[in-house]
Amino acid sequence: MSHIIVHILLLLGMPPLLLGVIGKTKALFAGRVGPPLFQTYYDLAKLFRKGSVFSTTTTWVFRAGPVVGSVTALLAGLLVPLGSHGAPVSFSGDLILFAYLFALGRFFTASAALDTGSAFEGMGAAREVTFSCLAEPALFFGFLVLAKLSGSLSLTGMLDGPFPSGWGVAGASLVLVAASLFIVLLVENSRIPFDDPNTHLELTMIHEVMVLDHSGPALGMILYGAAVKLFVMGALLTRIVAPFESGNAWADWGLFITGMLALAVIIGVVESVMARFRLVFVPTFLVAACLLSAFGIVLLLR
Amino acid sequence: MHQLLDPILVAVLLLNFVALGASQLRTVIHAVALQGVLLGTTIVVAHNTVTVWVIIMAGATIALKGVVIPRMLFHAIREVVIRREVEPIIGFIASLLLGGVGTALAVLFAKTLPIAHEHMGSLVVPAALSTVLTGFLILTTRVKAISQVVGYLVLENGVFIFGLLLVEAMPFLVEIGVLLDLFVAIFVMGIIVYQISQEFSTVSTRKLSALKE
Numbered sequence: 001m002s003h004i005i006v007h008i009l010l011l012l013g014m015p016p017l018l019l020g021v022i023g024k025t026k027a028l029f030a031g032r033v034g035p036p037l038f039q040t041y042y043d044l045a046k047l048f049r050k051g052s053v054f055s056t057t058t059t060w061v062f063r064a065g066p067v068v069g070s071v072t073a074l075l076a077g078l079l080v081p082l083g084s085h086g087a088p089v090s091f092s093g094d095l096i097l098f099a100y101l102f103a104l105g106r107f108f109t110a111s112a113a114l115d116t117g118s119a120f121e122g123m124g125a126a127r128e129v130t131f132s133c134l135a136e137p138a139l140f141f142g143f144l145v146l147a148k149l150s151g152s153l154s155l156t157g158m159l160d161g162p163f164p165s166g167w168g169v170a171g172a173s174l175v176l177v178a179a180s181l182f183i184v185l186l187v188e189n190s191r192i193p194f195d196d197p198n199t200h201l202e203l204t205m206i207h208e209v210m211v212l213d214h215s216g217p218a219l220g221m222i223l224y225g226a227a228v229k230l231f232v233m234g235a236l237l238t239r240i241v242a243p244f245e246s247g248n249a250w251a252d253w254g255l256f257i258t259g260m261l262a263l264a265v266i267i268g269v270v271e272s273v274m275a276r277f278r279l280v281f282v283p284t285f286l287v288a289a290c291l292l293s294a295f296g297i298v299l300l301l302r
Numbered sequence: 303m304h305q306l307l308d309p310i311l312v313a314v315l316l317l318n319f320v321a322l323g324a325s326q327l328r329t330v331i332h333a334v335a336l337q338g339v340l341l342g343t344t345i346v347v348a349h350n351t352v353t354v355w356v357i358i359m360a361g362a363t364i365a366l367k368g369v370v371i372p373r374m375l376f377h378a379i380r381e382v383v384i385r386r387e388v389e390p391i392i393g394f395i396a397s398l399l400l401g402g403v404g405t406a407l408a409v410l411f412a413k414t415l416p417i418a419h420e421h422m423g424s425l426v427v428p429a430a431l432s433t434v435l436t437g438f439l440i441l442t443t444r445v446k447a448i449s450q451v452v453g454y455l456v457l458e459n460g461v462f463i464f465g466l467l468l469v470e471a472m473p474f475l476v477e478i479g480v481l482l483d484l485f486v487a488i489f490v491m492g493i494i495v496y497q498i499s500q501e502f503s504t505v506s507t508r509k510l511s512a513l514k515e
Contacts, residue, residue, distance in 0.1 A: 172312045284323055287395050291319060291402045299312065302409050302428070 025268025065112025338367025
């Protein structure tokens, strides 16, 4: 029971910290001091205190977008195991729910963007769904490898218990899946080199352009939802890459937090050393990510 | 040492995809050069007993496939001033997908081949077939003559991987002879590329298939 409470507390409280760590890492590379580690928390507190402005052309869809976006991310967070601790909610086939919770959130974010009636936001929505429909097969191929390896169809079952031995049996497949999931993580969370969360150059924006019309608490929800999404997908990836277990259940939480912070640092490093890809190349890399996962399956099945 | 063979071949297969998906010629040549170096190491890994000849053969392969030929290609692209394959006959995503399908088919097909028992589980045959297919794909779908030379190189790498099956039986001279053939072929191709660019002020091979009055 106490582990479930820790799971929920971490899920609710830790995500903004990851954005702070990424920001600090990038600042370190650029030789700046950078924003404080807890800047995202301050931003959220500021946004939630503000009032909202809603355009008169928008309907309830516009208001539902941020809410559904952050709630689906939190629900997905209940399905994913954190470190060696199983998820609070787990059933056979929950990996499909996991993938489609994100799809639902994305649908509402894109709908909210379309609801504003701005051609600019419609363009962002079109880009977002184009890229995510290429990222989804990569995610599922990855799940397929994990399911085949563990013989289980739930996220907890796939990543739990005997998982560390998977590296001995099918190391090559797992390396490919991890690489592919890392690409998916960067795309889904609109990080460099696929999208730049800080950009305000209209021609290159993907995710940010969809949320331009949101303000106040709604923008805060979007920011928070994005952080939770990064946290959830990061938890999945760290469990695959570093399935370490200390034996002590409480020490495992420490391992998990360390793993997540390390992942944030790695993302920060990737963002610092790489330039953004040209928009036309993004699909190529997503197809490559699909191929990596698919190749992982081929290696596993041969 | 044999257990190292499969990871190396996986890396070789991934480099196939890099060669298929990259539009920058430099990236493609770097990928093929790295593939050559990896193939050189497979010679050492595949032999049961490592003798001086094995080391020499691996060294020669690495030097030729990993250093000399890539250098000639880099020299060629500097000489004719091209940097990227702009318009392949089929797009990069389509060729990546075709490469993926080819690899999957190679793995399936390799199972049905009557090969010696000790090679049954290994990746040698699938890797060889899929590399040959990738080579064909690059060779046939790219327009620039340099890309076609690279495709030929990948094709030859595939044949080379097949050779690993016979590594114990194949005499040293034959392998070196193959390497020399390759070297001469690339050399001639380099000259042809240069001639095409001199004649038409482009290295696109489309001009070659058009009839003159």
